[in-house]
Amino acid sequence: MKKIVNPNWIPKNGKISLRIEIIDPSDLELITYFYNDHYVNHGNLWKSIKITSKECHPLSFDIVSLAIEKPVSLAAFDGNQLVAVQLNRVQSPDEFSKLFDGQLHHENPKLVIKDDYAKDIKNGPYNLQANRIYVILQETLKQAGKFLPKTTKNLGYFKAASVHPDYQKFGLGSYLGIESLKLFHVHHCEYIMGFTSVDATYKFSKKLGMKECFELPYSKYKKIQSLFLVNYQKREDC
Incomplete structure (x- = not known):
């Protein structure tokens, strides 16, 4: 049976009611x-x-599969219509080495950017177009472990957020983010992290008090991947 987080969430426009669920693997x-x-x-x-x-579909399938293995990701429905998803992950310390490619807890962490990623893209697991996405996502993720304090226990990971254009600007994305924090708390996450590629997510991360650790520039965009990290247990307003 699917777990309902909120059966009747009313957005800012007050005209509709949405059902918020924990994403089920089915x-x-x-x-x-x-x-x-x-x-x-x-x-x-x-x-x-x-x-x-x-x-892009094979890459998306793998991203979603990993995110919904644990019951920490959310979906919003308008009746039977899916209108938003918030993909999250919770990682335990025994998973850190594999997740972050063994790059953990550096004293003076710095993002290392290669001069050329052509070989990585060519040898990726998908087609060349999907590999372009995969490589930049992996490059930022595997280096994020450098920035984690040695004391980090369970880690909450904002993986991705998607809100249908017709349901944006009603506070839905922020609401799903706050509900995600509650799920991270249930799973005893000391820190949370996330990457941003759009202004809305960037601003939301700042509002949470998250610290910008690094930025990986992309030729056409100022902030295609920025890592944010916050000590969740020290926050008093969530």
Whole structure:
């Protein structure tokens, strides 16, 4: 049975009522298609390389699959219509080494940017277009471990957020983010992190008090991937 977080959430416009659920693994295909379509059509990086839905789908499937393994990701429904997803992950210390490619707890952490990622893209697990996305996502993720304090226990990870254009500017994205914080708290996450590629997510991260640790520039966008990290247990307003 699916877990309902809020059966009757009213957005800022007050005209509709949305149902907020914990994403169930049985909805993998539905969530994948929604996530894939959203980022292909609205994601800065995705749009910049003109990747098609077909090219991106295998990568999206793997991203969603990993995120919904644990019950910490959220979906919003207007009746039977899926209108938003918030993909989250919770990582335990025994998973850090693999997740961050062994790069953990550096004394003076710095993002290392290669001069050329052509070889990485060519040897990636997907087609060349999807590999362009995959490589930049992996490059930022695997280096994030350098910035984690040695005392870090469970880590909450804001993986991705997707809100249908017709449901934006009603506070839905922020609401899903706050509900995610509650889930991270249940799973005893000391720190939370996330990467931003759009202004709205960037501003939301700042409002949470998250610290910008690094930025990986992309040729057409100022902030295609920025890591944010905050000590969740020290916050008193969540």
